[in-house]
Amino acid sequence: MDSLQGFKTSDSSPSSATILNPCFPADLSIATASTTVNTTIAMTSNTKANPLPAAASSSPPPSTLSRYENQKRRDWNTFGQYLRNHRPPLSLSRCSGAHVLEFLRYLDQFGKTKVHTQLCPFFGHPNPPAPCPCPLRQAWGSLDALIGRLRAAYEEHGGKPEANPFGARAIRLYLREVRDSQAKARGISYEKKKRKRPPKAPPPQPPSLPPDPNQNQ
Secondary structure (H helix, E strand, O other): OOOOOOOOEEEEOOOOEEEEOOOHHHHHHHHHHHHHHHHHHHHHHHHHOOOOOOOOOOOOOOOOOOOOHHHHHHHHHHHHHHHHHHOOOOOHHHHOOHHHHHHHHHHHHHOOOOOOOOOOOOOOOOOOOOOOOOOOEOOOHHHHHHHHHHHHHHHHHOHOOOOOOHHHHHHHHHHHHHHHHHHHHOOOOOOOOOOOOOOOOOOOOOOOOOOOOHHOO
């Protein structure tokens, strides 16, 4: 009888069967529904806040540019800015070797290489023991590499090789002059070291034939 205390007995007639109706507390179903709704809202909020990761793209990641390509792009942008700031402004089609020389001389003000004058007591000294008021210039190696990158960038942007201002004869002569003057002023040599070629292997000798036994007879 203890197990039936939570149920009511309804007698519709003396002969009718006994029907057991549960008498759960009134707030039980409301609490259960409220818990279900709250759980559903929480799951929906978590789904919106933390969406499922998208499927990985099938396209490969963009290839990163090399250090040389990045430097070439920066040099090209710097030269383009120089042309726009020129008075009067210059277009790339009107650019000549003379304008490239102006650009190289303009860059000297940003140089970090000490170039001694002939009146300086440290002229020709590779390691001066004290500071001097000689000007700072762009090193020859930096200018030579810069012209090489700009020459390649010019043709990559549609320029014709025969009209390339960075390959003009005046540019080559200027770079040679800068190399020789800085070599004397700094007491260093810019001569490229010749690579030693590996000795050539002697040609393989043909295998020796065995002696002819008929020669002894």
